[in-house]
Amino acid sequence: MEIICHKIPLKAQKSDFAYWQTQSYQARLKTLEEIRQEYHQWKDNSVESRLQRVYTISKR
Secondary structure (H helix, E strand, O other): OOOOOOOOOHHHOOOHHHHHHHOOHHHHHHHHHHHHHHHHHHOOOOOOOOOOOOOOOOOO
């Protein structure tokens, strides 16, 4: 097996944001859920695994 490594400047890297914008919202939510589950497996399993609530206050 041949190991191939390419070294590029940090500024030349493609944006992750651009990649995720091309994905459907279902794929993004599925991936988010997978990341969330992995995170809670690393943490203490006695903690209930769920997303935190987010409140937004807007003025008219």
